Amino acid sequence: MNTTSVDPARPRGAGDRPAASRAGLSRERIVAVALEIADAEGLDAVSMRRVAAMLGVGTMTLYTHVQDKEALLELMLDALTSEHLLADTGPDWRTGLTRIARLTRQSLLRHPWALALGLRPALGPNKLRHIEQSLAVASGLTTDPAAQRTIVHAVDDLVVGCAMRELAARAIEADVPRPLCGLRRRIDAEPTLRELLHSGEFPHLARMLAGDAPFASERFEQALTWLLDGIERTYRPDSPTA
Amino acid sequence: MNTTSVDPARPRGAGDRPAASRAGLSRERIVAVALEIADAEGLDAVSMRRVAAMLGVGTMTLYTHVQDKEALLELMLDALTSEHLLADTGPDWRTGLTRIARLTRQSLLRHPWALALGLRPALGPNKLRHIEQSLAVASGLTTDPAAQRTIVHAVDDLVVGCAMRELAARAIEADVPRPLCGLRRRIDAEPTLRELLHSGEFPHLARMLAGDAPFASERFEQALTWLLDGIERTYRPDSPTA
DNA sequence: TTGGATTCCGTACAGCGTACGACGTAGGGT
DNA sequence: ACCCTACGTCGTACGCTGTACGGAATCCAA
Known part of the structure; x- marks a missing residue:
């Protein structure tokens, strides 16, 4: 011993x-x-x-x-990214990209701090794996690596943007129980804004706030569908859905 | 005195x-x-x-x-948002949304700090005006306020996501003079990652890095086109482009 | 056993946001 | 002409941050 x-x-x-x-x-x-x-x-x-x-x-x-606190933060990000990896991407590119997008979104929503330090590159093994998995799925649609990249990043970007808005909304306690009443509540709370809203300068906004709003998750699914439809039209012009 | x-x-x-x-x-x-x-x-x-x-x-x-430093930051954000307002949104919804998206993206890229403090709601008069303008443009496509909101947010989210990735890439000095060689350079610099890349675990990624990459602005335009195509197909199913 | 490398960590410093309270001045009532 | 209140100003101080530095403890190889 x-x-x-x-x-x-x-x-x-x-x-x-x-x-x-x-x-x-x-x-x-x-x-x-x-x-x-x-x-x-x-x-x-x-x-x-x-x-x-x-x-x-x-x-x-x-x-x-x-080395740094900065290094620690990047390590945290890469650790989180392991959550973005999917065991089964499904039978086709559209299923795969949809699953990856949903999974990534869920992960980002579960860990709001990730987007708070979002501007850094944060390139780690898991990020590499995430990109690889996405590219592999996209390769079912086109063999051009540059096109794969454009597709994959577009989907990722939409996910990030949606998650960011959703977290911002959540910060003012929106989306519960009525979807995005937070916006309305916020405007009502601030006299300056309320006055502005009722000044007649904002007809469309006023009309929007008068009705119910779709839930964030519904907006996400719709936006993702639109984007994938657009992609499909480019690479599968004669597909039944496109 | x-x-x-x-x-x-x-x-x-x-x-x-x-x-x-x-x-x-x-x-x-x-x-x-x-x-x-x-x-x-x-x-x-x-x-x-x-x-x-x-x-x-x-x-x-x-x-x-x-009141706070936080309040100051929100005031800064709203001041920036004034840059997102367009004088002329053009003849139709597609032109309008495209112009707004481009303008917003340019503004975010010019002021990287904006996305760095991106999670906060930051609801000010200019934000209201920005939303109103976008809704007005979208009203050329559908009269349903909830649908307008979904459309407008989807475009905005894509812009934010793209800008974020672009700024992250810029942080590692990518995109000049070859597009996104930053990713490759970063991987080459870090022995761990380089080893990983050549381990055979990343065939698609390796192939992608071998070729030239599209510029970020091209990827943005492509993604925006896809998204707008998808939107158009929903609300103008018999349009010539859709 | 010894010597060098590695790991641990107490102390100290510069910077941060901001609570508190003192101070000089302006405006209105008498 | 007087005071007195209210307000804008800001020096000081507190607790927090990341981390440079240097010394101490420990481990491993020889």
Whole structure:
């Protein structure tokens, strides 16, 4: 045996102080805890001190395993992206793209912090796998790699845009129980806006707010259908649906 | 004279010292300076201290005109949204939606900070005007307000998603001079990813990276065309293009 | 056993948003 | 002409952030 295994019941390594958690501090455990915090309390709650404390470890220890906070955030994003991977993409390209889009949307809605730090490239193994899977599905429609890319990115972009609006709406507690009454509620709450709305400058908006609104998920499905219809018309001009 | 102006060479006071700027401090001037900083140096450079200093004013003075930093950010967003308003939406719905989409995209690309703080609702007068204008254009296609909303949001969402990807790519200096070689460059730079790519697990991705990629703007135009085609097929089933 | 590399982490610093309270001045009532 | 209230201004201070630095503890190979 070695010196470390000599002492009994040891959960940890270097010294052995803090909590119960140590054992092997690794990049994975750090990312896992960060994800936990982000999911539970939002992105702002994820601080290096907080993550370290939750691991029973000194703050600066994290920097042995992760270069930056920025690096940690990118690792979190790639970990999330693993959720975007589908076990079965179905029989054809349209089914496949639809499933991927739905799955991605669900994932983004479940983890709002992902889009909050959305501008960064965040290129990791899982992102690569996600792109590969999408391209594979699109290859059922065209063999041109550039066209595959255009298709895949278009779908992805729509998903991201929809999810973003939905999360913004959710931030003002819309969509429950009446779809997107949040917009109306927000306008009613702010006297300036309410006045503006009733100024007669906004006839279409007023009419829209007067009626019920479609749920966000319905709007998403409709938009996705439209986009896929357009794609289909380009690559399958004589298809029955197109 | 007043007591404060008595002593010479004074850098400040309640009275009127600091730089050249005071005169009338107003919400508008604060927002204008914040926009200037954000455009020039990015969102992180926008701090209350910085804005105040640039106005020759004490930091806390800003809080007389703006409730929060959050409120300031929302005011910035609405100010930006004024750029999304079109003077002439053109003769028909398709032209109108296309112009609005292009204009919005250009604006978002010019001011990357906007999407960086994208999750917040940011409902201001200009946002209202933007929605109204889009709805008005869509009313040339259908009189159903709910359908107008679905259409308008779908287009907007696509624009936002595209802009986001484009800005992320720009962050790793892609798209110049070869389109999206940034992805390839990024993968080449990171040994882990390069190894992964050549592992044979990513045939489609590898093939895609081998060829040239379409420019982001081409992908945007294509995706927009697809989406509009799909919309047209729903509401103008017997149109010549559909 | 020893020596070097690796891991851990206490301290310190600069920057952030903003609560609090003091201060100078302007305008209106007397 | 007086005061007095209200308001715009902003210095100071607090708690938070990310992280540079350097020392201590530990591990592994020789």
